[in-house]
Amino acid sequence: MMRQSVHRIVLASGNPGKLREFSGLLGELHYEILPQSQFGTPEAEETGLTFVENAIIKARNASRHSGLPALADDSGLEVDALDGAPGIYSARYSGPGSNDRRNVDKLLAELGSVADPERTARFQCVLVFLHHPLDPTPLICQGTWEGRILREARGGGGFGYDPVFYVPTHCCSAAELRPQIKNILSHRGQALRQLLAVLGRSEAVCRGAAQ
Ligand code: ITT
Numbered sequence: 462m463m464r465q466s467v468h469r470i471v472l473a474s475g476n477p478g479k480l481r482e483f484s485g486l487l488g489e490l491h492y493e494i495l496p497q498s499q500f501g502t503p504e505a506e507e508t509g510l511t512f513v514e515n516a517i518i519k520a521r522n523a524s525r526h527s528g529l530p531a532l533a534d535d536s537g538l539e540v541d542a543l544d545g546a547p548g549i550y551s552a553r554y555s556g557p558g559s560n561d562r563r564n565v566d567k568l569l570a571e572l573g574s575v576a577d578p579e580r581t582a583r584f585q586c587v588l589v590f591l592h593h594p595l596d597p598t599p600l601i602c603q604g605t606w607e608g609r610i611l612r613e614a615r616g617g618g619g620f621g622y623d624p625v626f627y628v629p630t631h632c633c634s635a636a637e638l639r640p641q642i643k644n645i646l647s648h649r650g651q652a653l654r655q656l657l658a659v660l661g662r663s664e665a666v667c668r669g670a671a672q
Pocket of ligand 1 (some may be wrong): 473474475476477479507519534535536538551552571578584619621622623635647651
């Protein structure tokens with residue numbers, strides 16, 4: 462199947478926090494990024510057991526409904542004292558009707574008796590770019606952000622687990638960082654910068670092949 466031009470891209474996410482961050486990260490580039498909601502895309506069922514599988518499922522779903530190349534993010538928080546939980550289940554950690562507040566409350570309760578040095582954790586982000594729904598060579602990039610889980614929430618920025626994610630390099634929670642600083646440091650920012658570099662190279666190869 463022919464690859465389409467990558468100028469218009471659908472963003473396969475319904476999470477307003479992610480959408481805000483992506484528009485900050487992608488704002489000045491020549492890509493036109495359209496939210497999947499613009500195409501009436503139903504939410505994909507995240508049945509994978511890895512971030513990669515779930516990101517592919519979401520990208521394929523959005524590309525199929527929009528007819529455009531798609532970018533998807535599957536991300537989550539890994540807490541060492543909880544053997545990597547909530548991991549790929551971060552968005553659904555507190556069960557049916559999960560939301561950021563309930564997820565954070567559950568996390569703090571689970572870590573109640575865990576001492577500070579053992580509260581190590583990291584955010585993971587896998588980004589997948591598909592040129593079309595049946596693209597057999599997805600572009601896949603990953604970012605990791607190391608930190609620690611606080612004992613109570615701090616700060617009003619960001620989303621998800623940001624208020625309880627302590628950033629040792631900046632001595633504050635992720636929710637206390639300015640959005641531009643979070644984008645520089647974060648798992649998502651790291652993964653996106655890699656992806657843009659790969660995408661730029663693959664576009665250059667396609668242009669070269671067409672000449
Ligand atoms: P989409 O699938 O529609 O993109 P989602 O929220 O369901 O939205 P995920 O399945 O990838 O997305 O779950 C990611 C969860 O991990 C997210 O809901 C947060 O709870 C957490 N998370 C990921 N990145 C985060 C960040 O930068 N700051 C705080 N929490 C984050």
